[in-house]
Amino acid sequence: MKIAFVYDAAYPWVKGGVERRIFELGRRLSSKHEVHLFSLKWWENDDKIDGIFLHGVGEKVPLYSGGKRSLNEALYFSFKLLLGLKGKFDVIDSQVFPYLSCFSSEICSLSTKSLLVLTWHEFWNMYWFEYLGMMGLVGWVIERTVAKLPGKHVAVSQATKRSLEEIGVRAHVIPNGIDFERIQKIKASGESSDIIFAGRLIKEKNVDILIRSVKLLKEEIPDIRCIIIGDGPEKEGLKRLTIGLGLESNIIFKGFLEDHDEVISYMKASKVFVLPSTREGFGIVALEANACGLPVVTIRHRMNAARDLVKEGINGFVCSLSPESISKAVMEAINREMRRECLSIASDYDWDKIVKLYEKFLQENLARQY
Known part of the structure; x- marks a missing residue:
């Protein structure tokens, strides 16, 4: 197969979850297929990385403006993609966010009779209004319009699949993955802790609630240690x-x-990884924690896809967003032996297994198309 991935940022120059997914799938697929990435030009010289052919359709521009995704950047990439997505491909896999590029991908797929795959990492729906106020109506309408585009819709999580199905869109789940074997080879730090968090320090991660739960846990474990890894606008307030x-x-x-x-x-x-987020498109960090043998405590919220990665009492706990609930779940996780189950569940998400699911999905849909 000849496969084209479409996204405005590229790994390893931009180290987000979407970029990493394309890279991990692409480099594995390249051993048997021809894989291309159409993006903004984040790289300097080489136009190939780990078997993936790179196409810079425009110069890199800031992805964010005022802490939010830039509309100007989305318009710029969409326009450049319309001109730069050239060649005959069996598959065009367009990452849905930031939406506008999906329309360019649709036009190109129709003109070349390629199979269009629209990969959803999240479905915001009413969250648009929380994010942008009344201006969120524009995002809400565009998101709904993309959801109605002809093509095969892929969701990276069960939560996103459920959200799409609520508006009548059929989606197939191809989850994100981890490099399980690589994680096994990494040695533990000499600096131990009872609780760990890793992620951007932004409002919806609710790290303040985690900190308040540590206050409660200190009553039972006076020398409790919690390591917080990450940076972001909430950092100083959390300190x-x-x-x-x-x-x-x-x-x-x-x-x-x-x-x-x-x-x-x-x-x-x-000992325990806590992810108190109320909005996660997938939650790779939770799988990584399981791959380290750590149970995961996360939050019961419809926009937190990580909750679907946790089997209650097996590889972690799902609780409500409160210091009391989190502290109780952490104590249960500390006192229960869950390492073997955590490792077993995490191994199912190794990228080598995920790429086989993805490859099978493409081949089956190409066969139906022809």
Whole structure:
């Protein structure tokens, strides 16, 4: 097969979950198929990486403006893609966000009779209004319009699939994955902890609730240690909260760690991973924690796809968003032996297994098309 992935950012120059998914699928597919990525030009010289042919349809521009995804960037990429997505492909896999590029991908797929795959990493629906107020109506309408485009819709999580099905869109789940064997080879840090969190320090991650739960846990475990990895706009406020609650010796802020192996190393030296987020498109970090043998405590919320990765009492716990609920779940996770189950579940999400699901999905749909 000749496969074209479409997204405005590219790994390893931009290290997000979408970029990583394309890279991990693409480099594995390239051993048997011809794989291309159409993106903005984030790289300097080489137009190929790990078997993936790179096509820069336009110069890189800032993805964010004022802390939110830039509309100008989305328009720019969509226009450049319409002119730059050239060649005959069996499959065009367009990542749905930031939406506008899906219309360009649709036009190109029709002109070349390619199979169009629309990959959904999240479905925002009414969250648009929380994100942008009344201006969110524009995003809501565009998202609904993309959902009605002809093509095969892929959801990376069961949560996103459910959301799409609620508006009548049939979607097939091809989840994200992890490099399970690589994680097994990383050694544990010499700095141990009881609880660990890793992620962007933004409002919807609810790290403040985690900090308040540590305050409660300190009553039972006076020397409890919680490591927080990541950076973001909430960082200074979270540090002030930590001081205000008298937890300076219990909570350690590590900031953003450039080397992800270091994050894994800290996970391996901890006991429980807490992901108090109310919005996760998938939650790869939860799988990585399981691959380190750690149970995961996460939140029961319709926009938190990570909750579907947790089997209650087997590889973690799903609880309500409150310090009391989180602290109770953490204590249960600490006191229960769950390592074997965590490793077993995480191994099912190895990228080598996910790519076989993806390849089978493409081949079956191409066979139906012809």
